[in-house]
Amino acid sequence: MGISPFxxxxxxxxxxxxxxxxxxGVVRRLVEAGANVLIAxxxxxxxxxxxxxxxxxxxxxxxxxxxxxxxxxxxxxDECIANFGSVDILVNNAGIYPxxxxxxxxxxxxxxxxxxxxxxLAFVSKAAAQQMVEQGNGGKIIxxxxxxxxxxxxxxxxxxxxxxxxxxxxxxxxxxELGPHAITVNAIAPGGINTEGTAAPLQGxxxxxxxxxxxxxxxAAAIPLRRMGEPDDIANVTLFLASPASNxxxxxxxxxxGGRLLG
Ligand code: NAD
Numbered sequence: 426m427g428i429s430p431f432x433x434x435x436x437x438x439x440x441x442x443x444x445x446x447x448x449x450g451v452v453r454r455l456v457e458a459g460a461n462v463l464i465a466x467x468x469x470x471x472x473x474x475x476x477x478x479x480x481x482x483x484x485x486x487x488x489x490x491x492x493x494x495x496x497x498x499x500x501x502x503d504e505c506i507a508n509f510g511s512v513d514i515l516v517n518n519a520g521i522y523p524x525x526x527x528x529x530x531x532x533x534x535x536x537x538x539x540x541x542x543x544x545x546l547a548f549v550s551k552a553a554a555q556q557m558v559e560q561g562n563g564g565k566i567i568x569x570x571x572x573x574x575x576x577x578x579x580x581x582x583x584x585x586x587x588x589x590x591x592x593x594x595x596x597x598x599x600x601x602e603l604g605p606h607a608i609t610v611n612a613i614a615p616g617g618i619n620t621e622g623t624a625a626p627l628q629g630x631x632x633x634x635x636x637x638x639x640x641x642x643x644x645a646a647a648i649p650l651r652r653m654g655e656p657d658d659i660a661n662v663t664l665f666l667a668s669p670a671s672n673x674x675x676x677x678x679x680x681x682x683g684g685r686l687l688g
């Protein structure tokens with residue numbers, strides 16, 4: 426019997442923003458598939474707590490970190506190596522989506538979104554890629570973008586949409602550069618996914634809870650598959666992109682939105 430093309434047993438992975446939402450869904454799938462995962466999250470306490478919910482066979486470790494901090498990438502690589510001996514997979518999932526119409530947007534608010542969603546992702550990728558090149562066994566970098574990288578979904582997300590458009594182009598540029606090292610770089614564009622983040626009233630939106638519910642209902646009604654996504658919908662595609670099954674795919678964006686962009 427041949428080795429499964431989906432086998433990632435024994436690989437070492439870093440998942441940013443891994444303490445909840447899509448990130449934790451990804452952590453759960455990778456650990457279940459036998460990878461050892463470093464859960465990296467701004468909320469280090471929650472990241473540590475959630476390790477007890479994982480059942481293996483892969484192992485987990487956790488670290489509290491802001492991906493936009495100077496040298497966050499090096500810290501994550503060092504921590505992953507200290508725990509598991511290598512860095513084979515990086516899932517750049519940490520991201521924020523505060524709402525603000527551009528007419529009211531502060532420079533600080535704009536910069537925070539770009540710093541976390543784009544610059545943090547780029548420099549964590551740089552550190553992981555340097556390590557993967559040194560190891561000489563290839564690697565997998567997976568960036569969680571958004572359908573907003575292709576099409577704005579609502580008013581109030583100019584900074585966010587710009588950051589995710591940047592993630593898409595960064596994915597392609599890095600894939601071009603790292604191809605000769607057998608490191609693939611791909612992105613996933615989730616549509617509306619039920620997470621702790623989307624359940625919270627969107628900060629700065631100025632909407633009441635009722636208005637927010639109505640907006641989400643309207644969003645879900647426009648999804649051809651007639652449901653919001655779940656973190657596992659994104660985690661399964663992440664697992665594919667982390668596995669040898671996707672070895673000849675690089676610089677790609679996979680839209681996982683229940684068909685939302687079709688309408
Ligand atoms: P969430 O808010 O539920 O969880 C995000 C996690 O990231 C939290 O654990 C948070 O502590 C962590 N985090 C935030 N800032 C961080 C930082 N600076 N450094 C390290 N960790 C940080 O979010 P989610 O809904 O699961 O979204 C995850 C990713 O998916 C984001 O990049 C988001 O833009 C993207 N996305 C989400 C949706 C959706 O509908 N939920 C749709 C498209 C794209």
